[in-house]
Amino acid sequence: MKQFFKIFFATLLALIIFSVIGIFVLIGVISNAASEEKVIVGNNAVLVLDLSNNFKEQVEHSPFNFLKDGDNEPPSLYEMVRLIRHAKSDSAIKGIYILCDNNVNGYAASEELRKALLDFKTAKKFMIAYGETITQKGYYLGNVADKIYCHPQGGLDWSGFAVNLLFFKGTLDKLEIQPQIFYAGKFKSATEPLRETQMTEANRLQTAVWLGDLYSEFLNTAAAARKTDTAKLRSLAVNGTIQTAHDAFTNGLVDGLRYDDQLKKELLAKLKLGDRDRINFVTFGDYAKSADYKNYSGDGKIALIYADGDIVSGSGDEGQVGSDEFRNIIRKARLDEEVKAIVFRVNSPGGSALASDVIWREITLARKTKPVVVSMGDVAASGGYYISCNADSVFANANTITGSIGVFSIVLNYQSFLKNKLGITSDRVKTAPYADMGNGDRPLTETEKRFLQAGTDSIYATFKTRVSEGRKKDTAYVSSIAQGRVWTGARGLEAGLVDRIGTLQDAIDCAARMAKIKEYRLREYPEKKSLFERIMNNYKRSVKTKMIKEEIGESEYKTLQELKNIKQMIGTTQARMPFKIDLN
The missing domain is CATH 3.90.226.10 (2-enoyl-CoA Hydratase; Chain A, domain 1)
Incomplete structure (x- = not known):
């Protein structure tokens, strides 16, 4: 009986402690959700557009952001477009600094951002892009800037576009699993990985056309930005000319090779600041908390x-x-x-x-x-x-x-x-x-x-x-x-x-x-x-995802998601x- 009471009171104490901690966490969540601090941007601000952020169609910020060092969830795509438009007429914003190493957003989303940035440029504010190793998708947005720079020991990918598809028919044959497939439309190639070992001619044709269209759009925007012609840009990819950052500079794809300190010195000069002054960099997440950019009215x-x-x-x-x-x-x-x-x-x-x-x-x-x-x-x-x-x-x-x-x-x-x-x-x-x-x-x-x-x-x-x-x-x-x-x-x-x-x-x-x-x-x-729904959904989702990733790894988790998609079909x-x- 003595052992029973010992276990009972220990369990009761643990429950009390857990409940108290839970109450404090809940108070923090509620206060954070109820009163999101207004960020003061200040003068001489430079907006930082980090293309490694995925700008989703719709964002629901986690109620647990107060536990982190700032809000890690970037604004949505449409919020970004509206923020850039608002910054155009905001006297506190002097320019935009684009980090264009890698762009994780799709080409259509990037197209919407690009149009917003082009409109921003009409305000005669500066725009500078920089990347250590710049991907082609990063370059698609980065080249809209007044100047685009690359790290001297970095590089620019200029290899052209490619689509790689995996085919599982051989695996299924070895496992003696027979996919029984029914489809309508000769280009309907979703089932090809299960029934073929390579692309059908119809799929190869359609892929070549749409991929060529995306590449032509990429070359056209680059040619307009760099004041050159698409034939020259295409030949640089065909001949494998761009292998180093120096190659990118000598062929006119970037405006210079800069280390980070050299780039910051140029930004300080544009802001008319001294070498020891601090640049007022502002993320779009913080800018969203300060700007009244959703200026819609009416009945x-x-x-x-x-x-x-x-x-x-x-x-x-x-x-x-x-x-x-x-x-x-x-x-x-x-x-x-x-x-x-x-x-x-x-x-x-x-x-x-x-x-x-x-x-x-x-x-x-x-x-x-x-x-x-x-x-x-x-x-x-x-x-x-x-x-x-x-x-x-x-x-x-x-x-x-x-x-x-x-x-x-x-x-x-x-x-x-x-x-x-x-x-x-x-x-x-x-x-x-x-x-x-x-x-x-x-x-x-x-x-x-x-x-x-x-x-x-x-x-x-x-x-x-x-x-x-x-x-x-x-x-x-x-x-x-x-x-x-x-x-x-x-x-x-x-x-x-x-x-x-x-x-x-x-x-x-x-x-x-x-x-x-x-x-x-x-x-x-x-x-x-x-x-309450946000708290529970975020908790369940984050715990489940974290546990799976820890067990099988990041790349394997992505594979698991793809297998789930196949299962749905x-x-x-x-x-x-x-x-x-x-x-x-």
């Missing part, structure tokens, strides 16, 4: 809805577009009489065809009551295009990846793997011939294969009809530009998939014109979660992009 509201991530049925997790959640969000905006227009920001490679149709239906209903304008981000393809095609007007960036109008489904047959590799066999009793269709422990019959291919073809036909009606195009024409083919925004404009090349701000301005309102307030969706008809685009 009318525009709903700005971010559809960012894979499209899935149900509510979806963070980073997914759940059909139930977004159906309710769009319906809420549709029924709200104060909302005069809807801007639907789509940054999605697609996903479930059924979930896409659920969202498409709600967009169609909303369009009957108020203007609906789509703005495409880095990618709005396959299911991402499905939910976009019926808007009143569709905006894309020139570098947006879109189209991919096609569908597929996959049913894996594990029978040989289970029997020959693991010694597992199966048996069954059923009340109808197709009751166990698609279970995976036996191959599909020819009749079942016909069922699944017919279902895939039917969904593809529906997809094309949605596009035909939304874009007001003949079905035969839609068939000619569909077939699962991927397009850039610039070619999508030529093909009639989009209406205009423009940014999210351009789409919002268009929505305001269509609604005939000059002054408006933006209401962003999905709405911010409650403090099994067994349901998908309207999904064929691959993840990752270019330097």
Whole structure:
């Protein structure tokens, strides 16, 4: 009994201590959330644009930031654009310093930032870019500056663009796993890694075209910035001329080679400060806390809805577009009489065809009551295009990846793997011939294969009809530009998939014109979660992610995420992009 009371009181004491600590942490969280400090920028400020930050479509700041040394979550992409625009007329901001070593943002997102920076330059404020080793994507934004410098012992990547795809057919053959694949559209190459050992000619063609378009845009902007021609810039890559920082300088790609202290000395001179003075560097995160950049007013509201991530049925997790959640969000905006227009920001490679149709239906209903304008981000393809095609007007960036109008489904047959590799066999009793269709422990019959291919073809036909009606195009024409083919925004404009090349701000301005309102307030969706939800979600997500990464490592964790994406594709008809685009 004595031992029992000893354990009991020790446990009770631990609970009391834990509760007290928890209360103090909660008080800190609440006070942090309730009163975010106003940052004083001061005079002679230089904004620091660090391109190693990922500017997401929508940001929900962690309630635990007060435990860190500052807020590590950068502003969203649209917040960045608005902050740059605000800084243009802010007398306290003298210039922008771009850290362009590596740019982790997509090319369409970078295009929006680039346009904002070009507009900033019209204020005659300085802009300097610097990198020790500058990637091509970093250079795409960095070359907008008045001067771009490189570390003398660093370098500039000028190797051209490439896409590398991995194929798993050989692995599946060795494991005796048979992917039973059904697809519609000769360019619909999402299943190629499971059924081929290399690119099909159709996929090679479409990839060469869209990759060439992105590279041409890269060269055109570089040529304009460096006052040269694209042929010369292309030859530098073809001949492998740029191998060192000195090569980049002698060929006119950078304005000079500087060490950090030399660069800071130049900035001090521009600010008319002495060598011992401190430069007032301000991050965009801090600037967002000081600047009144969301200067919207008026009685009318525009709903700005971010559809960012894979499209899935149900509510979806963070980073997914759940059909139930977004159906309710769009319906809420549709029924709200104060909302005069809807801007639907789509940054999605697609996903479930059924979930896409659920969202498409709600967009169609909303369009009957108020203007609906789509703005495409880095990618709005396959299911991402499905939910976009019926808007009143569709905006894309020139570098947006879109189209991919096609569908597929996959049913894996594990029978040989289970029997020959693991010694597992199966048996069954059923009340109808197709009751166990698609279970995976036996191959599909020819009749079942016909069922699944017919279902895939039917969904593809529906997809094309949605596009035909939304874009007001003949079905035969839609068939000619569909077939699962991927397009850039610039070619999508030529093909009639989009209406205009423009940014999210351009789409919002268009929505305001269509609604005939000059002054408006933006209401962003999905709405911010409650403090309690944010605490619990951040805690569960961070603990789970941290534990997995510690066990298997960072690169293996990314592989695990890709495997999860593949798992989502099994067994349901998908309207999904064929691959993840990752270019330097």
